[in-house]
Amino acid sequence: xxxxRVPPDVFRFAVGAQAESYSAILRAFADAAQRWEGSLGIDxxxxxxxxxxxxxxxxxGDLAERLKKLAEWGLLDVVQHHAEDYRxxxxxxxxxxxxxxxxxxxxxxxxxxxxxASFDETGALPxxxxxxxxxxxxxxxxxLAEPGSxxxxxxxxxxxxEGHLESLRTGTAHFHAELRxxxxxxxxxxxxxxKAATVAHLQEFTTDLDxxxxxxxxxxxxxxxxxxxxxxxxxxxxxDLPPTADERDWLERRAASWGTLRDWFRxxxxxxxxxxxxxxAARGIVGELLRELERITEARSGSSSAAADFRELARWFxxxxxxxxxxxxxxxxxxxxxxxxxxxxxxxxxxxxxxxPWTRAPRxxxxxxxxxxxxxxxxGSTGKVRDVAQLAALRAARARQExxxxxxxxQRLATGGEVRLSSFTGLEPGVxxxxxxxxxxxxxxxADDAGVRRARTGDGxxxxxxxxxxxxxxxxxxxxxxxxxxxxxxxxxxxxxxxxVEAGG
Amino acid sequence: MSNLANQLVIAERxxxxxxxxxxxxSPLIRAATDPDGFDLVRRRADTLASWFDHHCGWALVVEPRxxxxxxxxxxxxxxxxxxxxxxxxxxxxxDRRRYALFCVAAAELLGGPATTVGLLADRVxxxxxxxxxxxxxxxxxxxxxxAFVDVLRALEGFGALEPVDGSTEDYTDSAxxxxxxxxxxxxxxxxxxxxxxxxxxxxGDRLAGMLAEPRYGGAGATxxxxxxxxxxxxxxxxxxxxxxxxxDLTAEQREWATSRTGRENMRKAAxxxxxxxxxxxxxxxxxDPESLATDGRFPDDGDNAKVAALHLLDSLGAxxxxxxxxxxREDAESVLDRSPGSARTYRYSDGPARLVADAVAVLVDFxxxxxxxxxIVALPAAxxxxxxxxxxxSAGGNPS
Numbered sequence: 001x002x003x004x005r006v007p008p009d010v011f012r013f014a015v016g017a018q019a020e021s022y023s024a025i026l027r028a029f030a031d032a033a034q035r036w037e038g039s040l041g042i043d044x045x046x047x048x049x050x051x052x053x054x055x056x057x058x059x060x061g062d063l064a065e066r067l068k069k070l071a072e073w074g075l076l077d078v079v080q081h082h083a084e085d086y087r088x089x090x091x092x093x094x095x096x097x098x099x100x101x102x103x104x105x106x107x108x109x110x111x112x113x114x115x116x117a118s119f120d121e122t123g124a125l126p127x128x129x130x131x132x133x134x135x136x137x138x139x140x141x142x143x144l145a146e147p148g149s150x151x152x153x154x155x156x157x158x159x160x161x162e163g164h165l166e167s168l169r170t171g172t173a174h175f176h177a178e179l180r181x182x183x184x185x186x187x188x189x190x191x192x193x194x195k196a197a198t199v200a201h202l203q204e205f206t207t208d209l210d211x212x213x214x215x216x217x218x219x220x221x222x223x224x225x226x227x228x229x230x231x232x233x234x235x236x237x238x239x240d241l242p243p244t245a246d247e248r249d250w251l252e253r254r255a256a257s258w259g260t261l262r263d264w265f266r267x268x269x270x271x272x273x274x275x276x277x278x279x280x281a282a283r284g285i286v287g288e289l290l291r292e293l294e295r296i297t298e299a300r301s302g303s304s305s306a307a308a309d310f311r312e313l314a315r316w317f318x319x320x321x322x323x324x325x326x327x328x329x330x331x332x333x334x335x336x337x338x339x340x341x342x343x344x345x346x347x348x349x350x351x352x353x354x355x356x357p358w359t360r361a362p363r364x365x366x367x368x369x370x371x372x373x374x375x376x377x378x379x380g381s382t383g384k385v386r387d388v389a390q391l392a393a394l395r396a397a398r399a400r401q402e403x404x405x406x407x408x409x410x411q412r413l414a415t416g417g418e419v420r421l422s423s424f425t426g427l428e429p430g431v432x433x434x435x436x437x438x439x440x441x442x443x444x445x446x447a448d449d450a451g452v453r454r455a456r457t458g459d460g461x462x463x464x465x466x467x468x469x470x471x472x473x474x475x476x477x478x479x480x481x482x483x484x485x486x487x488x489x490x491x492x493x494x495x496x497x498x499x500x501v502e503a504g505g
Numbered sequence: 506m507s508n509l510a511n512q513l514v515i516a517e518r519x520x521x522x523x524x525x526x527x528x529x530x531s532p533l534i535r536a537a538t539d540p541d542g543f544d545l546v547r548r549r550a551d552t553l554a555s556w557f558d559h560h561c562g563w564a565l566v567v568e569p570r571x572x573x574x575x576x577x578x579x580x581x582x583x584x585x586x587x588x589x590x591x592x593x594x595x596x597x598x599x600d601r602r603r604y605a606l607f608c609v610a611a612a613e614l615l616g617g618p619a620t621t622v623g624l625l626a627d628r629v630x631x632x633x634x635x636x637x638x639x640x641x642x643x644x645x646x647x648x649x650x651x652a653f654v655d656v657l658r659a660l661e662g663f664g665a666l667e668p669v670d671g672s673t674e675d676y677t678d679s680a681x682x683x684x685x686x687x688x689x690x691x692x693x694x695x696x697x698x699x700x701x702x703x704x705x706x707x708x709g710d711r712l713a714g715m716l717a718e719p720r721y722g723g724a725g726a727t728x729x730x731x732x733x734x735x736x737x738x739x740x741x742x743x744x745x746x747x748x749x750x751x752x753d754l755t756a757e758q759r760e761w762a763t764s765r766t767g768r769e770n771m772r773k774a775a776x777x778x779x780x781x782x783x784x785x786x787x788x789x790x791x792x793d794p795e796s797l798a799t800d801g802r803f804p805d806d807g808d809n810a811k812v813a814a815l816h817l818l819d820s821l822g823a824x825x826x827x828x829x830x831x832x833x834r835e836d837a838e839s840v841l842d843r844s845p846g847s848a849r850t851y852r853y854s855d856g857p858a859r860l861v862a863d864a865v866a867v868l869v870d871f872x873x874x875x876x877x878x879x880x881i882v883a884l885p886a887a888x889x890x891x892x893x894x895x896x897x898x899s900a901g902g903n904p905s
Contacts, residue, residue: 306694308704310612315638316703316711327585327602332712335578335698336663337587338800339529340747340871342889345781345792348749354768354784358824358888361785366804366890370815372843402512437509458513 009073010108018066021058023112024049025066026075029101030109039079039098040068067099075105127170127205130212133261136161137219144226151238158235163256168264179285199289202282209279216265223411228258410436410462413493418465421489422475432477432484438493442466456496465492517552520545522779524553526798528565528576529744529778532698535664536572547573560774561744562720562737566695573664577698580745581716581738586798586870592658599655606642607656608632614666614688622676623682626653644680651677665693722819735761736770743771743791744778744798746874748886750788762789787885790872803871804890809851810863813840814873815890817864818883821874822891827882833861 003436013022026049032040040048042063049058070076079098101109140157143149146276179198223231232254234248264274313333320326331337344364346352351362409431413424424435441455442464453466466489473488527534527542536543546553550567557563557576566572588598599607606629613628614620620628620733626644631715633639643649655675660666671684693866699715706714717723721737739762742749751759761767771789775782778798780791796802804815813836820829820836837857851860868874873887883891 160628255618297588305702305704306697307612307615309697309702310608311632311636312703314605314608314612316635317601318639320601323601324585326601327588328583328712330589330599330604331580331583331585331587332715333699334589334696334705335576335580336532336589336696337578337745338531339745339798340587340801341780341791341793341799342747342783342797342871343793343796343799343802344889346783346795349781349783352783352785355786357786358885361888363891364889366815370804370806399512399515402508403516406509406512434509441722441754458510459517 007074007104008063010075010104011111012073013070013075013108014112021049021062021066022070024052025063025070025221026101026105026109026112027052029076029099029105033101033106039077039100041095041098043095045099064179067097070105071099073104075102075108076100127208127212129164130170130208130216132164133161133168134212134215134219136164137223138217140231141219141222141226144223144231151234152240153238155235155238158231158254161261162254165257165261165264166457169260179289181436199286202286202289206279206282209275213265213275220262220266228255232258405430406434410495411436413462414495415491415493418490418492420469420473420475421486421491422473422477424477424491427477436484438464439466439489439491461496463494463496466490517549518777519779520549521552521556521777523797524549525556525778526780526793526795528553528557528574530797530800532578533663533696534574536820537664537730543572543574543817544678551576555661556774560736560740560770562718562733562741568691571689571692575692575695577695578741578745579698579700579716579718580741582742583712583716584746589659591655592662593655599659600652602652603655605639607659609639609642609666610656610660611693614660614693615690618688618690619669620688622657622671622673622682622686623680625686626676628679629653647677650680653805660693663692663696665696703705711824726886734869735767739767740774743775743789746872747799747870748788748790748884750872750884750886752787778797783889787886790801801870803873804866809840809860810867813837813860814864814867816840817861817868818873818887818891821868821883822883822887824883827877827880829879830861830865830881833865833881834858837861 013019013026025045028045029040031048032044042060045067046058046063054489067076071078076099079100080096096437140154140161143154144155232251234252235254239250241247241250262268267273313329316329317326320329331478342364344366346364412427412431413435427435438455438457441457442453443466445453445455447467451467453464454463456463467488469490471488475484475486475488477484524546524714528546531539531542534542534546547567547569550565550835553597554565554567557565563579564577565574566577573819589604590598591597591603609629609632610625613625613632616628626642629645630642633642642653644653654673654677657666657676661668661673664900665688667687667689669685669687671682673684675682676684700718701715703715721734726734735758739754739758742754749762751763754762762771768784775791778791779795780793780798783790783792793799801807803811805811816839817833817835820833834857837851837860841851841857841860852856855892865874868881868883868887869876872884873890874881874883876882
């Protein structure tokens, strides 16, 4: 919708020193209009303004002045009231002149109310709106499919749809503004309270969005199959516009609105729908909020006065007596110092009794070269020691190989999805052992409500899900070492890394 | 199957031992600078955290997303041998000025998520000018800028400050250098490890006040609290210090450490950490054959002072009452004579005296000697490395 030029005086009442009294007066007229009271005299105005809680003394002169001003701005019409006889000019002025809200006045008042409501509104992404959009679209599609349906109903549905779309748009905008404010807010208390609700709300909304989007998208496609232009023409007939209305303008607005709806859920040019972007943004915001909360909790847990602590420490450092005290203070306050330990050990420490003094205990082996030449050998040492090193190397190599075999076995077993136990054929003995171990762990665990048993290996790297399809089939795994028989379980083996699940295989 | 289970247990045990020593060696491990170490600590975070909590009463915080692990080491008797160091070739310890600037800068950095070197310097200048105790910071002086750069580089090293654009080093030459930083305020706050914030302490003994831990119950401690305090206080020393001498412990600690419970505790904890325990009549020490949990090695050929220190031990070990620095000069000179090429820094007139001083510092740091007024006295564990003719040695390879 193109931005229209607003008449210059329409909102003058809402600014400046007298804004409050002007607003109170306009409000009195708006209330009256709602009750079909055509016009108000100055006394009526005064009573109503008082009743609405505006307690400032407003003299007759002032009130008349304000009313005159409002009439000047085109917000009030002056209506002459000729029914009575007047004796004085003052009385004439008082009782003859009545005022009524003009169209501009009504618009100005509703504009003000709208603006104030927006200020007060805390943003929300109403899931109900998504449902409503889906429902209305489905209703329109159904009406279009039925040739005899009433145009009026179509028109009403189109209007409703636009209303919900508008809610979604403003809701989103408000919500973003609210989140920005929340992020800037340095009142941790407020943040803390709002945060949990916000995160839950966002998560619920994105889930709902994921569920509703296909429905909305499908309904959109269905309506479009019937023809949007046709729909809007029928709606126009149903709208029964007064003869003064501009039909082309009406149709253009409907088309623009439909375009927005498509942008949200099913863009014509294949670009990502706005709903998708909103979802991604919401996900991001959830993460951000959680991080923010973490930081706040951190700041609160003990060091809301961290800056003060740092400053106090700076003073302590400045006034410490000796250099040693400086380093000691550093060590005490920051605890960042590394540990310090010997690295030369006895080959067999168990041989020395704990009660032996150091002077009588055997020495550790210090490099001869270090003593004579000030350097440590970078090559192997005597034969006896090399034996140990070789043995250790051999053992390490064996352990490495076992680890590698283990890794290979896990890779072999990862199913990448649910498969039947009977599909594990031709396993090497080592791999079969691992499978048996996994099955054993799974069977040892308790089944959940869905009858699925879950287990992990001790290091948490491999996860198995086991369920019995209860179709009575049996699995028979033939291996070199024998045959394994049992129920043909549905098996899902996953390699777990970093808490995320990798599809192995 | 048992084979499999064994492998898993072995892998976990190896990870735990390595993680413990990595964290002891560097209480702040960052993914940016040590991805493998961080990954290991992250994977075993829970096991490691409960190990440190149980044995030492130290809190381990692992931030998988922020990419760091922080072990908040608390020492009941902090020592001066592990100062903050300048991130330069010299690795010189921080001086008074740098320590103070470090703290002021940290306080000012808490103000926002980003800043530039110039803005930060201005804020530090303002903060010091407004403080009655702190000497003012003058960015116009090169020496001041140099100290400031050392401080910022230390903060960068901890990951609390990240230069997004430009290099901190440029500030040394010009106060107009443009460097943009991102500040990690959470990490900054975590740098403070003391149980009590300095700003909330009454005047008095600063260290004691900062380190008092209410969990041990103070004067009216229960038996449980007392046992906890004994275990933590002894194991903290054991895992952080090169040697724990019974003589340096309180009677209560000594009794616990030499009791059956204490021994078993120490042995088990050390074994889980991948350490060998060496207990003798005078005390106990841990050996880390892989040198993961240490900031230095001794004996080693890392520098002339360490080489000289090994030689000094022989003279010191022979003298029960200890020797003065002058008496040790000859040994230092003989070291210099024997390795003419490798000790250029000690070739000046006072070279041998400085070499003695540095070598003694090495020995003191490794718990092998102590200064007793003018004299330097060898401590019992020094005997591990000395040559004593006719005494047994473990490898049979003790050269004379």
